[in-house]
Amino acid sequence: MAENCPHVQVKFFTKQPTYSVPDSPFSVPANVGITELSSLINGLLNEEDSEGGVDFDFLIDGEFLRVTLDVYLEQKGVSTEDVLDIEYVERQAAPKPENSLLHDDWVSCLQANTCYILSGCYDNTARLWSSSGDSLMTIPGHTAPVKCVAWMKEDDDTSSFVTGSHDQTLLVWVWQRERNEVDCVCTCRGHAGSVDCVAVNQTQDKFCTGSWDKMLKLWSAGLDRDTDVSDDDGTESASKRKKTAETKVHSRVPMLTLSGHSEGVSAIVWLNSQEVCTASWDHTIRIWDLQEAKQSATLQGSKVFFDVSYSPLSQTLVAASADRHVRLYDPRSKDGAVVKSSFTSHNGWVIGVAWSPTNQYEFISGSHDSIMKLWDTRSPKAPLYNMEGHEDKILAVDWSLPELMMSGGADNHLKIFKYDSKSESMDVS
Template sequence: MAEAMDIDPPSSSNFPKIQINLSTRDTTLSIPLQPLRIPTNLKRYGLSTLVNHLLETSKPIPFDFLIDGKYLRTSIDEYLTQAGLSSEKPLDVEYVRSQLPPTYIGSFEQDDWISSVNISSPSPSSTILTGSFNGTAQITSLSGEVLARTVPMHTQSVKSTTWITHPGQSSEASFLTAGLDRTINLWSYTPSQEPLSSHPLQISPSTSYISHKSTITSLSYSPSTSQFISSSSDHTIALWSTNSSLLPTVTAPQSTAFTRKRRRTTTKPPSTIKKGPLAVLTSHTAPVSQVIHSTDPTAAYSVSWDKSIITHDLVTSQPVSTRTTQHPLLSITTLPTLSLLAAGSAARHITLHDPRESSRTVQTAVLRGHTNGVVSLVKSPENEYIFASGSHDGSVRIWDVRSVSSTSSTDGGDDGEGKSGGSLFVIKRESGSGKVFGVDWSRDVGLVSVGEDKKIQVNRGEGMADVTVMDQS
């Protein structure tokens, strides 16, 4: 067994030492495994200095440290005391790049509650697509300028939006909207190069997609197949193509008590081509909250109020696997390089799942901190271990899946293998109130959230590229 290397900072000569085993999951920052003996009074900064010395970095890198899945926020001596551990036993310490708290950049107000948000890419043509409770969608620049707005088409609130082609990718940009009126609409427009603040482009739809019998809750588009999927409160998932020639032509749905409660408009909706789905998936037994594509475009994951996560084969339209949890599920995102799914629940927590058939656990960990339903999840564009969540409690939280630790109780029957974790950072609404309905995260723009306060809020942390975002605080 290798003899431990002694580390002796001048200010620490009178403190006892402990052997630590440093490790990291970042292969670009790994150092040869070797036991080290360090003074127990060292905190994060001292340990970060040590790791930079061992890495021989030309420019210091700020690091954080995890012990048993918990971030070290005190000295090692204080940690040992709180955990009831002895300095005689070696301590395993994992180092990770520090994640700085996202700074508030600015917010832009719209006319009504904002239900969904999608950031376009790439920079410098980045824009923000939002859907609203007033039945419209609009495209906003990073300075808060409204570039384009949809004409009145949806007769009720827009619930979900997604880009098909982004501004800057081609001469024409396109996106989908869906909502409470049970229809999906395809919109296309040519982005203008001229200032449009006083006269935003008015966008008309070209195609309407009709199948669902109740509110459409989410949309997910796959560029590689030119197909998209939708989920609905009618318990179904529908598969569509943006190539209208592949879809059957259908008639508009007949008026029902549901549709008669529509939003009042003074203009007649434009006429569109009306198309039906390629397939309808019926595996869920309750409203489907969200459906997303897997990294394999022929597969998808969905979550539902029936408490299940289902993996679907989009080629055969059949379920591949079903995982049943303890609570109704409201949102989902993938952490593909880790083979994990994160699912937000109506019970205020987030559960981590391994969707592979070989996995025997229903869930691998439970993340707690929100005080209301978790309705939106998005992975970090820069760090495979980080993701963000939006909740009806009015906050956005940032999580690190490495920060989970063993617990003696699973608190109410959650089968998370006895592992739980808390959030790294909490982002409150700058307006001070209102539910969060949607979040999106871009390397160029930052973390964008929308909600009941009618505002698009932009926060940005370490590693985000410099972009011009008007601070309207």
């Protein structure tokens, strides 16, 4: 580096004790970037007998440094005389392609739980997979494409889940894992359009749905058939009733219906035990109080919203939109400035978003540009990584398990990426 390059005084700190260095100020050339700063930290650590180099990322005022220090100082209007406090963290390794699960048609929805993956397909079926990618079962039942799926309860030998379809119904299923048999407990009837989204509450006793009919509905997630009405309306002959008695599927009606959206409801998520958030083709995100049975807030956008995800860790929402942006919202904000950040990198409609279940800063997004991206809210100008592999548009993403990022696409594939999230991210400030 040129001798006449101006220098900057910096102080380093970290929340990862393994990598702590003395907090005394250092004088560094102003034209250094993250590579040189990483080398400097490694040099300081090597004095303490640390083996090998570690890649670090650097944050100033809570935002990742992505330019050289002199450019950063100029952008922020900071004097080179000031001492810069720089936080450093071990850089996240790139997610690794792990598996690609082939379906017979478009993969429209997916969700993982502890050991299994549930997917919905345009061939009218739902599918069960092991998290390692083994096909366990293909489940017919719907008469049109399956548009949404969600796990419900899990115990020692059974799991239950719900599937929603373009056929305007939802089916509640119980899966006997040991015998690998599924049983349809009931059909949920009440929507007058495609059922495009479903979300199960934290206690797993209710679920909410949104539909192309603009309605939001609340249902019981109970597995007891006694609460349901029979599909038998009394018009069938006695012999036909007898023949179908054993295979009869009971109907379930909603506990609550709420209207307010002026176009189809595209996504739904629980914020807490009594509030849900919906996203819609009417360019709004709405928050509903189910206990009071009313809408409590509206966030206005400029284009169609396709998906929304809520992080209990940061208590913020990310929303995917047709204008190619992902936006970060604080639903608690009372000052009107609800958009806290925008993330722009996709070249097509952003169709899905999902927060990390263990990291308050990270989320993924999937788009019609066929790419899934990993974002950190501390780096709004650029994603951390692009995950490529789909040969057609992405239709859904899921990050229910910390170590698995997944996307479903119009190339009939469900892509799985393995991810090793750093423990530093668990620190919720």
